Amino acid sequence: MLDPRDAQDLAQIITDAGARGTPLELRGGGTKADFGAPREAEVVSLTALTGVVDYDPAELVLTVRPGTPLADVQALVAAEGQMLAFEPYGAPGATIGGAIAAAVAGSRRVTAGSARDHLLGFTAISGRGESFVAGAKVVKNVTGYDLPKLMAGSWGRLGAMTELTLKVLPAPRCTVTLMAEGLMAEAAHALMAAALGSNADVSAAAHLAHGITLLRVAGFAPSVEYRCNALPKLMTAHGTFSRLDGAEAAPLWHEAMTGNALHGAIRWRVHLPPRRAPELVARFGTQWAMDWGGGQVWIALDDTGTALREAAAALGGEAVLMQAPPEMRTRVPAFQPRAPGVMALEARVRRAFDPLGVFATARFAEDAHADQLPA
């Protein structure tokens, strides 16, 4: 494993890899190393690139190095009454760079946006070994192409970030979870759609297969109080609610946003139009959890086939293979393949950052043409 001490070191490693024809896998905490196809690549650990470069809470802007542990970043902003609004989560050791590169977003994503919506700017080393800057360190900017959008969720395939600037927001002063029990998927989805479509400013909505439906109401206390009273009246057709405090609700939300409590060797994450979520879960057993009002569904199975991916596609969604034995990950690409024209365009964009294929490790086999290792 290569372990660059700083950005210069990293640039040299990338330049050398290009010259040698050795693909590199960029890694933060390595908590997602089992995602994607098994591959042979030299790993570059970014965990030495840590620390806060600048943080001015009143500007709502935070600049950090990518290897900074996610938990440290969250603790730092929490101490100022702020948050990363896309609610990233990770296993112990997860880094902020990894969370952004994998576009990890929790339950609040449905109303607050994803990693892409909160990455304001970055400095990175491209596959050419060149350092470049994109975006900016202010919250409002349209100067030049919005490359931060491309970088978020790019899984280290465009460049190695050396510094990233995030938008931070005030954390809600008060959060209450309203819980309904005993609803089937169809009814739960209707409830979530009604709540998210109401003006009661529900910030997250999830439903667990064991019949628990969650609505999160957050903000200043007088407003939260008012909305927690108003919502059940708007929702009389959907049953009754009980209130959970933060500690009671946290494990349930965690279950909904991570799918971690589900049983099965194969774990899929499906993004789809929320109204199609009940149809999907009806076909795939009992090990599932809906978040984002139904827009994200976790499903665990023991079957190593791809019927679920086909079903998701038929419903207008896309299934990501999040966890599976190596044999299946070799055979089934992590991401649902896009239309050929889009795949070709993605490949051209990747080559715009990485002409030599330094970051092409065969981890993402759905685009074999661009990501295959040289014979």
Added chain:
Amino acid sequence: MPLPDAATLAKRERIIAAMRAIVPGGGVLGGSVIVETDALRPWESDALTAYRQPPMLVVLPETTAQVSAILKWCHAENVKVVPRGSGTSLSGGALPLADAVLLGLGKFKRILEVDHEDRIAVVQPGVTNLAITQAVEGRGFYYAPDPSSQIACSIGGNVAENSGGVHCLKYGLTTNNVLGVELVLMDGEIVRLGGRHLDPCGLDLLGVVVGSEGLLGVVTEVTVRILPKPETARAVLVGFPDAEQAGTCVAQVIAEGIIPAGMEMMDRPAIHAAEAFVQVGYPLDVGALLIVEVDGPAAECDYLISEIARIASENGAATSRVSTDEAERMAFWAGRKAAFPAVGRISPDYLCMDGTIPRRRLPEVLRRMEELSAHHGLGVANVFHAGDGNLHPLILYDANVPGQLDAAEAFGSDILRLCVEVGGVLTGEHGVGIEKRDLMPVMFTDADLKQQQRVKCAFDPDLLLNPGKVFPVLHRCAELGRMHVHHGQVPFPDLPRF
């Protein structure tokens, strides 16, 4: 701008014939393909009227297939294309070229679908920003980004420019509210990026298309998110002795965890111009005026307004008025929304700038702007999206006085250089276009700009789509793709390269 290509001009008649074959039909004013000199004049500029250039011709297709055929033909014939929505760009993004086809999307007017349950609307690019809200408000929804030109500007143009508005601190820019587009590439290929659900697989190409100023492709369909309309909104109007106190008030509001729906600041010249124009009762003896709007349930608005009033008073507010009804709230906004025409009344011409700065640098920036004002001999009035640090200095000049336009542009450039110097950016919401193109090297290094241009090459390798905008130097894609070869060996020899 690049010099017009003689070979293209020489085949104008052939281009016209080809466009008429693709988009038949007569109708008013030359029909769907406009070629007469008089009829081309209305198309010679967008809202940045200091720049004018009649296009070679205008074509107004109605279907994606026609857009695809037009681009495919132009690509094969090496003819440049400038896409245009409603032409409200403030940065010259839709400025025509003498040797380019101007591709107008004005006939793409249909709202294709509204899905209230999934909270999305699928619309054609020529639909106006406001028309989306009008189509969904019956069921209590709206489309959040609200650029001041929302009555006229098109959603396709909003996508190209990543438009904002006074509410974007809380609700985001266009990019945060768009789920998918249908895009036609310069070679005529039609692709769908994103769609009807969140976080699709693959690279976020949609994210880079939004705000690409018409350089990457032509948008022919847009899927937007719609939001439930807040129960109510209230505003407070606060006057401060000077802008510094107004600035510390803004910082404290945010530090106390409040993200208002809108937070606008005006300086003394802007206050006076606006009040003289619309007479809404703005205090005239203050140095800075803040309009803070909150929205949500009434209980929340009441609470937040009282908190903001407290913070304002702690920061030395001289006057404070809370809106008691909708009419009064609208009156508070009337002056702010009329600020541009109001300044247009006190000065024959004005140039509107659009930099963003870290808010903490505001007092310094305003002080140095006064010095620049004296240096260039031109007045300036400031309106300011205070919550997100987006400044709109309005430089006052008279185009009929020789030298004043040049002085105004030099003043504007100095302001934007100042914004970058203090850690900000050249444009917060208006786009680079032609206006700020040559200032790009102030903010980006050569390596930064080349990386952006390589993305352009991935979409449009022949640089035919909206050339001359955004980038100060046009590098050929082959030149940008060049790379070092060590010992005569290219690594990964089977990879495709451009």
